[in-house]
Structure formats: C-alpha cells, structure tokens
Amino acid sequence: MAEMDSLPGIAFQILQSVFVVLAAPLLTGWINQCRAWLQNRSAPSILLPYYTLAKLFHKDAVMARDASPLFRLTPYVLFGCMWLAAGIVPVLATDLPFAPAADIIALVGVFALARVFAALAAMDIGTPFGGLGARREMLIGFLAEPAMLMTLFTAAFISGSTQLTTIVETLAHRDFAIYPSLAFAGVAFLMVLLAENARIPIDNPTTHLELTMVHEAMILEYSARHLALVEWAVAIKLFAYMTIGIALFAPWGIAEGGDWGGLPLAVAALAVKLTLAGAGLALIETLLAKLRLFLAPEFLATAFLLAVLGMLIHFLVSG
Amino acid sequence: MAPPSLDFSPLAGSLAVAVSWLAIGVVGLIPAGNALFARRLAFPAGALAGLALAAFGLQAVWLPAAQLVLPLGLPDLPFHLRIDPLAGFFLTLLGAVAAGITIYAAGYFRSETAGRLALIALQYHVFLASMAFVILADDAYLFMVAWETMALSSYFLVTTDHRLPAIRSAGFLYLLIAHLGALTILLCFGVMQGGQGDYTFDALRAAELGPPWATLAFLLAFFGFGAKAGMIPLHVWLPEAHPAAPSPVSALMSGIMIKTAIYGMVRVIYDLIGGVRWEWGLLVLAIGAATTLFGVLYALMQHDLKRLLAYHSVENIGIILLGLGMSMVFIGFGHPAAGVLGLIAALYHTINHAVFKGLLFLGAGTILHSSGLRDLNDMGGLIRRMPNTAFYFLIGALAISALPPLNGFVSEWLTFQTALQAPLLEHGVVRSLVPLFAATLALAGALTAMCFVKVYGIAFLGQPREARHAAPAPGGGHDAGLLERVGMAWLAAGCFVLGLLPSTFLEMLNRVSVSLTGGGLPAEALESSWLWLVPTAPEQASYSPVIFLSVIVAVTLLTFLLVRRFYHGRVRYSDPWDCGYPEQSSRMQDTADAFGQSIRHVFGPLYLMKRHLPAADDPAPRYSVQIEDRHWYLLYLPIARLAEFVSSKVGLLQRGRISIYLLYSFLTLIALLVFVR
Numbered sequence: 001m002a003e004m005d006s007l008p009g010i011a012f013q014i015l016q017s018v019f020v021v022l023a024a025p026l027l028t029g030w031i032n033q034c035r036a037w038l039q040n041r042s043a044p045s046i047l048l049p050y051y052t053l054a055k056l057f058h059k060d061a062v063m064a065r066d067a068s069p070l071f072r073l074t075p076y077v078l079f080g081c082m083w084l085a086a087g088i089v090p091v092l093a094t095d096l097p098f099a100p101a102a103d104i105i106a107l108v109g110v111f112a113l114a115r116v117f118a119a120l121a122a123m124d125i126g127t128p129f130g131g132l133g134a135r136r137e138m139l140i141g142f143l144a145e146p147a148m149l150m151t152l153f154t155a156a157f158i159s160g161s162t163q164l165t166t167i168v169e170t171l172a173h174r175d176f177a178i179y180p181s182l183a184f185a186g187v188a189f190l191m192v193l194l195a196e197n198a199r200i201p202i203d204n205p206t207t208h209l210e211l212t213m214v215h216e217a218m219i220l221e222y223s224a225r226h227l228a229l230v231e232w233a234v235a236i237k238l239f240a241y242m243t244i245g246i247a248l249f250a251p252w253g254i255a256e257g258g259d260w261g262g263l264p265l266a267v268a269a270l271a272v273k274l275t276l277a278g279a280g281l282a283l284i285e286t287l288l289a290k291l292r293l294f295l296a297p298e299f300l301a302t303a304f305l306l307a308v309l310g311m312l313i314h315f316l317v318s319g
Numbered sequence: 320m321a322p323p324s325l326d327f328s329p330l331a332g333s334l335a336v337a338v339s340w341l342a343i344g345v346v347g348l349i350p351a352g353n354a355l356f357a358r359r360l361a362f363p364a365g366a367l368a369g370l371a372l373a374a375f376g377l378q379a380v381w382l383p384a385a386q387l388v389l390p391l392g393l394p395d396l397p398f399h400l401r402i403d404p405l406a407g408f409f410l411t412l413l414g415a416v417a418a419g420i421t422i423y424a425a426g427y428f429r430s431e432t433a434g435r436l437a438l439i440a441l442q443y444h445v446f447l448a449s450m451a452f453v454i455l456a457d458d459a460y461l462f463m464v465a466w467e468t469m470a471l472s473s474y475f476l477v478t479t480d481h482r483l484p485a486i487r488s489a490g491f492l493y494l495l496i497a498h499l500g501a502l503t504i505l506l507c508f509g510v511m512q513g514g515q516g517d518y519t520f521d522a523l524r525a526a527e528l529g530p531p532w533a534t535l536a537f538l539l540a541f542f543g544f545g546a547k548a549g550m551i552p553l554h555v556w557l558p559e560a561h562p563a564a565p566s567p568v569s570a571l572m573s574g575i576m577i578k579t580a581i582y583g584m585v586r587v588i589y590d591l592i593g594g595v596r597w598e599w600g601l602l603v604l605a606i607g608a609a610t611t612l613f614g615v616l617y618a619l620m621q622h623d624l625k626r627l628l629a630y631h632s633v634e635n636i637g638i639i640l641l642g643l644g645m646s647m648v649f650i651g652f653g654h655p656a657a658g659v660l661g662l663i664a665a666l667y668h669t670i671n672h673a674v675f676k677g678l679l680f681l682g683a684g685t686i687l688h689s690s691g692l693r694d695l696n697d698m699g700g701l702i703r704r705m706p707n708t709a710f711y712f713l714i715g716a717l718a719i720s721a722l723p724p725l726n727g728f729v730s731e732w733l734t735f736q737t738a739l740q741a742p743l744l745e746h747g748v749v750r751s752l753v754p755l756f757a758a759t760l761a762l763a764g765a766l767t768a769m770c771f772v773k774v775y776g777i778a779f780l781g782q783p784r785e786a787r788h789a790a791p792a793p794g795g796g797h798d799a800g801l802l803e804r805v806g807m808a809w810l811a812a813g814c815f816v817l818g819l820l821p822s823t824f825l826e827m828l829n830r831v832s833v834s835l836t837g838g839g840l841p842a843e844a845l846e847s848s849w850l851w852l853v854p855t856a857p858e859q860a861s862y863s864p865v866i867f868l869s870v871i872v873a874v875t876l877l878t879f880l881l882v883r884r885f886y887h888g889r890v891r892y893s894d895p896w897d898c899g900y901p902e903q904s905s906r907m908q909d910t911a912d913a914f915g916q917s918i919r920h921v922f923g924p925l926y927l928m929k930r931h932l933p934a935a936d937d938p939a940p941r942y943s944v945q946i947e948d949r950h951w952y953l954l955y956l957p958i959a960r961l962a963e964f965v966s967s968k969v970g971l972l973q974r975g976r977i978s979i980y981l982l983y984s985f986l987t988l989i990a991l992l993v994f995v996r
Contacts, residue, residue, distance in 0.1 A: 057882070057885075057886045058886065060890070060891055061889065061891065062890075062891045062892075063890050063892055064892070064893065064894065064895040064896075065892045065893070065894065065895075066700070066703070066782065066895075068702045068703065068780065070702070070713075076875045076879050077871075077875060079874075079875070079878050080871050080872075080874040080875030080878060081871065083878070084867075084870055084871050087870065098870070100851070100857065100861045100863065101861075101862065101863040101866040101867055101870070102723075102862060102867055103860055103861065103862060105731075105732050105735050105862075106723050106732070106862055106867065109722060109723040112721075112722055112765070112768055113717075113722045113723065115768075116717070116720060116722060116768055119776065120772060120775060120780060122776075123772075123776030123777070123781055123909070124776075124780045124781065125781070125895045126699065126700065126780070126781030126782035126895070126905055126908050127896070127897070127898075127908075128903065128907040128908060128909070129898060131776065131781070131908050131914075132909065134772060134776060134909075135773075135909055135913070135914050136917070138768070138769040138772050139769070139917040139918075141765060141768070141769065142762070142765040142766050142768070142769045143762075143765070145761065145764075145765040145768075146758060146761035146764075146765055149735075149758075149761045150758055153735075153754065156739055157739070157741075157742060157754075160742070160859065161858060161859045161860060162735075162736070162739060162859070162860045163859070163860060163861065166859070220896055220898070221895060221896060225882055225886055229882070294917075294920060297917075297920075297921045301921075304758075304762075308754075308755065308758050311751075311754050311758075312751050312754075312755075315741075315742075315747070315750055315751040315754075318742075
C-alpha cells in the first residue's frame, strides 16, 4: 500500500493496463489463426480482430427503439470492468500500486459485475433470444463463479493470502515441489476458463445458429461501437483469464512493480507463455465438440468439485 | 445501579425515542377520521425519531455500557434497561433503516381510509417501539414483554387485509411459529437462571452453568430465535407472512424484525451464556449452510415478487449464521482474532441485509401500488414507466447480489476472509469443513445474482408481457411519489455508504466485539486509513472499494470520451433484430418460470414439483408446474396430524356429564395424595 504514492509504480500500473487492453485482440487473433490451421483452413491475418474493431467503430450504431439507458451504458461498463481486471491481474509485474485495492475475491466480483450487466442488457430489448442468452449465461455463471473462487482459494491457502501479489510471489519463489492441490485446481481452472469465455465445449464463439448460442445471443442487439466495445471486452476477459492461469500455475519470469530492468524479460516470458497457451486452447477447441446445454452444468459442477477437492487435499497434505 | 438521569445520554435518548414512538401511535388515534394527520405528521415524526435513535445508538457504540431501572412492571419486578455497544449497533440499524421505511410509508399509505390508517399507524409505531425495547431490555421479563408485543403488533400489521382468507391463515401461521419461538426463548431464560430465580441479565451473565446446561440453553436460544429469524426448518411462516403484509411492513419485518432475532442470538450466546463451544458453531454452520442454499434455490422458483424476496431473507439469515458459526468455531478453538472477524462479518451482513432488503421490499411495494402487479410473469418494461423505482431497485439488486463495490460484497468478503483463517484450526476435520461452508456461500452468492437478473430483467426490462398491462392501469402506472422516493433514496445511499466506507464500520463493529468477547482485531488491521479495508494484515488481504469504484468510473468515462473523440456518437433507431422470425410478440419473452427452468433441471431432486404436461392431442394445452416446500410434508403436516390425533384422543375424556368430571377430580386428588405425602 505504501507503493501507492511511488511514481514509477503508477507508471508501471498504467503501462500494464494499457498493454493488456491493446494486446488482448492479438491473442484472440492468434487463437483464431491456430484454430484455422488445425482445421485445415487458410488462416486469417492475426490482426483481423483489430480490423474488425476499427470497422465497427466507424459504423453508425443501430439501436432498438425501446432500448433503455441501461442498454446503452452496458458496453462501457463491460469494457470498464475488464480494464479494471487488467489492472488487478499481475500480467507483467507483481506488487503494482493498484493491486491491494482488489484481491482475488474482488476480481471474481468484477467478472460477476460484468456478467450481471451483460445479462441485464440482453433482457432489455425484450426479444426472446436476449432472454434466452441471459438465462443460459447466468446458468453457466452460477457454477463457474464459485468454481473459480474455490480454485483461487486453493492458491490462497497455499500462500496464506488473498492478494494476487503475495500469491504469485509465493508460488514463483517456492522450491520446486509438486502440489497435488494445485493440480486439481489447475484442471478446474481450465474448465472454468473455457466456460467463462464462451469457448467450446460450453459455447461456440463462431456459431451463427441462434438456438445454440449463449454469449452471442446476449449481444445480438448490439451494433457498431457498442458491439466493438463488447467484443473488445470479451478479448480482454480471455486475456485476463489466461494471465491469471499463467500467474497461478506458471509464474516464472514475472517482474516486480517498478522494476523496469525486469520488464523485457517479463514481456518475453509472457509472449512465449501466451503463444503456447493460445495454441493449446485452439487445440482443445478443435478436439472437443460442443456439449448439449444441459451437460454444461455437469461440466461445471465437475469443475467446482475438483476445485473443492483441491482445497481439501491441501488440508490433507499440509495437515 | 445509576439513578435515572435526565440528561440525554444514549440510554435516556433511546428510551425517549421508544416512548415517543408509542406516543405517536396513540396520538394518531385521537383525531380519528383525519388521514392527513397520520400521513403528514405521524409517519414523518416517526421517521425523525428513527434518525434520532440511530444517532443515540451510534453514540452508544463508543461509550461504556449504561443501565437504568424503570419503576414500571410488576411489584418487585421493575424493568431493567441497558445500552452497550451491541445494543447501540442494533439501535443504529433499527433507527436508520426504520427512518427510510417510515418516510416511505408516509407516501405509500396515501390511499388508505382514515380509520384504517390510524390503526395502521398505531400498530406500526408500537411495532417500532417494541423492537427498540427488545434491544434495550436488560432482564428476561421486559425482554419477553417486548418480544411478545413485537410479535402481536406485527401480527396485526400482517393481517391488515384480514378480509382475505389467505392472509388470515398466513397471519395464523406466523403467530403460531412466533409463539413456539417465544416459548423456547422463555425456557432458555429458565435454564440460564440456574435455580437462582433472578432474571436480570446481570444475574444470567453471572450464573455458572455446567456444560450440559449451557448446551441446552444454547440449543433453546438458537432454535427459539431461529424461529423468528426464519432459519430452516422454522422458516415456513416467512414466505407466507411477508407477502401478506403491506410493503413497508414487509420491509420492516424482513429488514429489521428478523434481525432482532440475530440480536437475541448474539446477546444470549456470546454475552449471557458465554464460554462459546466449537461444537455449537458447527451446528450453526450446518444449519446456516442449509438455510442459505435452501433459501436461494426456492427464491429462484418464485414468481411472486414479495414471496421471492421473502425467500431471499431466509437465504441471508443463512449467510449471517455462516458468519456467526465460523466465529463460534474459531472462538471455541481459542482463536479470538479470527472469531471476532466472523462475528464482525455476521453483524456487517445483518445491517447490510436490513438496508438492501428494506430497499427491495419498498421497490416491490411501489410496483404493487402503482400497477397492482405482484406476479413477475405479468410485468415487463417497468423501467420506462417508473424510471426512479427502477434505478433504486437496481442498486438494491446489485447490492444483494454481492457485487462490488456495494455493501453486500463487503460482508461476503469478510465472511470469506474468516473462512480463509481455517488453517489456524487444530482439528483436522473442522479445518477442512470450514472452507466447504465458504464454498456454499460462493454458490449461494452466484445463485443470488442469477435470481436478481431474473427479477430485474423480467420486471423492469423487456416489454410488458400481457397486452392488458401495457397501458397504465387507470389511476395507476405512475412512478413512486416524492416521499416514497426519499425513503428509497435513503436506503440506496445506505448501500453505497456501507459499501464504500467499510473500515469505518469495521472499527465500530470491532468495538462491539471487544465489548462482547473481550478480544478485537489485530492492531495492524485497525490502523490502516479509511480507504482500506484490512481485516488481518495488509499482505494477507485488503480491499479498497473507493479506489475500486473510482477506477471503474474513471475507466468507463475515459472509454466513453475516447470513443466520442475519435469516432462519433451517431445512433439510428429501428425495430429489434428478429433473427428472421418476423412473428415475434412480447409474450415470447422469458417468464420467471422459464428463467428458473434450468435450475429446476439441475436441482430437481431438491424440489417437490407437481407438473402438468398436456397430451399431444390436447386441443387447449396448458403447462403448469407447482413447486412446494418439502418441509411441509416432512415436518409440519406430520406434526399437525399428530396433534390432531392426540387431541382426538384427549377429546374422549369429554363425556358431557358432570358426574364423570367429578370422578376425574376425585381420581386426580387420589393421585396427588399418592405423590404428595
């Protein structure tokens, strides 16, 4: 907290937040490229998400006549929430000045806030698809959120803290040891990541069949700059989740706040890790098929139970 | 014992407020036939008294305990009053929340007839005063008198519309369970006095109970107060009584009255019995977890807005019990710092729930009042007709869903932090059980968010579901009036203040815990500035809602300005996108039942469902599903059958002939002579 008034720390904080916001579409582009290769299609440019965003920003927004202020506000709130998340997660460095303001519980809270706003906006216009998407999204969320929290709690029990900074520093500087609880938590986290980011097997980010959509059905009414903000927020969310995973399960090479010398190494390590993780995600999405909607709760209940098991195993092993 | 002093110490002040509430109620009766008097004077005066009470309570938290003996009551059995930090905290809660609800009530009851309104004003203010006396009472006698006055006055308020049979039976159920609880509490006091015959709280505190008697007293207190709080399986009256009452009364009952039960639990278990044991904590945790999950799962199935809110009260009582249970487990194992944290989390959630549930019930009241609707399936698009109510209700909905940076999040955060202290515990099984209860809380929190997306999305967003409700009802369909808005705004502001300045309240609750348990939070936790909420140590956990909120607002504004600066703000309006299915109507929107369908699917075995599905060739197909509470069939109906069976057998004694009754007397005398020699 003393870090709050140190100027380099704040500069580092702003740098990281802006970096995440700007780099997030690149990760999405990379995953799409990998998936196209794996599926034997000719891949789009890795920069395609940027082009799409630019195109959307230039268009005129078309809005339903009955849209309430909540509907217009939501894209900004979503973007703001994700930007905030980008500031909390130790992407490039730990011990950032903003980190003490929100711990892992507050981080899960930010994602929940965004989800509630997105679901409300989906129900605002009153088309059947919006309501359907909102209902499905909340169904997925009510299991994914506790599973995520339990995963993070496992890490919190290992490090005795809910501060991401402390957690990551504990995990990064530990002697090499196998934590069985972290293995369970890792699997649970991966399952939550797939569900929370609307990826296969829970949802299909490329589908155009309204009846099978979850996330896409919610944002059906958005267009132009609002859609661009929503899509960008989705990209940041995926980026944030992946970096949370990296911070928890592979934190090596991360810099400390204000340590400009460590920055090049941190960026390089992050780039390598994200490249691998993105390719891995594309592989998972290629190998799996989408689950029927009512298997999704089962999938997430498994994740929740795995996370809880991981927590119990921590007590068994350490006790 | 200090003589009654007339300067306005917090105790004298609180007493004055309670008496003035009684006076307001009685004075309201005198100019009978003048509704304006009750609306313009009685209720606003009651609200002002509430504010004063909150101020006195706040003062009392920082002062040492004070006592007062009133020369009232039975001969040789005067009323004892006492104010200490715990009572001060609950008086603050009572006063501040009642102020908002009462000023709302001044607007809400505008269409009542004069005679009924005077009666409502009397019962309402007696209800308020009795709650104040429950908190101030320092002997079992005054406590029980106030407790029963509270039950009776609220019973009459619940049955305001007593011409409807459903409301009469809801009132009866409430009265029945309230009295079961009261009997249990009475027995608890009996056990605690330990044969001394002195029922002042000082004597109860001093009485040394052996472990079995202490545990018996705990069980009696837990279930007796639990009946009032609405923990399962004693919750059945809550979803019946809350919807039956007028909305400000529902808000009072759900916001404040069930909190007096939490007060009673804390007072009796921590203060009067003392020597908290961890086994008690485990029982509280188990029942709290069951209550939490049960409450939210049944709330998700409701389509009557007030019934839904009532089930959420059950859930939130469960969350408070989770905090209390953790606190008792930690104290029982000799970790007072973690125990204090749990107690603080529970008390924090108590005041949070009072504020946001009061707000939500007031919002539901405005909807009911202006559109006559209480079934979610009939609503839709209310945000356009009542934007003010929609705004306040949104704040309440976000707060109860435990979303940062509002108040619900703070208390759940503190409860999680308490659970994360589990590694301190030496007992292996308990150590791994405590985080499981945290998992229950996480699940319930996410389900609550789902439920309030359902409520808000269906009631306020979208389109009106039925054509006949699309046009404003004659003389209705308006937004909340000025006084109603003031009441809601007051409570909504409370959601923000409690959410944004948690360290101030943490300090206040720490005072309460110190006075109760003798221990407090570590000094490190308290010396941080008002910006930071640090329950244990900065490197363990911290949270700063002010920074959180300002960053989110700043970033959102920045995004808005950047988009406007570099692009444009042009908007074209058109019809919603119909996905190529042009025949869409507003009846195709999700209903409340449809929203719950996926939960019914996942948690099917927990519900008692009666489904009616039409046959394929049915010319007029109707779908229906009815969800019923399993507790009725597992617990209440068997008890009712048993009672009927026993009374039918007892009825055999009644022969209607005087000689037989004389024979009974004779036999009784013989029997007594055998035993009493």
